[in-house]
Amino acid sequence: MRVGIDIIEVERIKRSMKNSRFLSKVFSREELELFEQRRYNPETIAGRFCVKEAFGKALGIGVREFELNEVATLNDELGAPYIVLKGKALEIAGDKNISVSISHTKEYATAIVIIY
Numbered sequence: 001m002r003v004g005i006d007i008i009e010v011e012r013i014k015r016s017m018k019n020s021r022f023l024s025k026v027f028s029r030e031e032l033e034l035f036e037q038r039r040y041n042p043e044t045i046a047g048r049f050c051v052k053e054a055f056g057k058a059l060g061i062g063v064r065e066f067e068l069n070e071v072a073t074l075n076d077e078l079g080a081p082y083i084v085l086k087g088k089a090l091e092i093a094g095d096k097n098i099s100v101s102i103s104h105t106k107e108y109a110t111a112i113v114i115i116y
Contacts, residue, residue, distance in 0.1 A: 004057030006050040007110040013046040026052070028072035030084070046109035047102040048073045054113040055083065055098075065092060073100065083113070 016022045017040070023032060031048055038044050051073045056063040070089035073081050083098050099114040 001114065001116040002058045002060060003112065003114050004054035004059070005110065005112045006053035006057065007108055008046050008050055008053075010042050010046045010104065010107055010109055013049060013109075014042045017042065017045065024069075026068045028069050028084075028086070030072050030074055031069075034074070043104040043106065043109055047104050047111055050109050050111035051081070051083065051100055051102060051113060054100075054111045055089070055115075058098075058113040058115045059092060061092070073102070 023035070023045075027035070027045075027048065035041070035045055052068045052071045053063065055071050056066075066089035067087065070085060070087040072084045072086070074084055075081055081100050081102050083100050085093055085098075093115065096115050099116075100111060102109070102111045104110065
């Protein structure tokens with residue numbers, strides 16, 4: 001079992017969102033659709049960003065060997081987050097089970113990823 005955790009200031013994500021390429025480079029099509037539904041809420045986006053960082057930490061490689069947009073955080077019918085992997089991220093993680101949790105305030109977002 002491996003654990004990764006990340007925290008970020010929401011203000012940092014707000015600043016990054018001013019760059020038109022940031023969202024499309026970092027997030028999957030499915031995540032972008034979610035953001036549109038939620039009116040590009042910076043807290044939501046910051047939480048999803050933390051998941052990507054925490055995933056890389058749980059793998060023990062950081063975000064070096066896969067693209068950030070290959071790790072998508074979606075929600076089940078009850079609103080609980082789950083991760084969908086594509087490309088290199090999927091190859092690296094293989095068939096391992098992944099659990100994720102996200103939390104945020106107006107100032108900070110955090111996520112934890114457990115791979116087992």
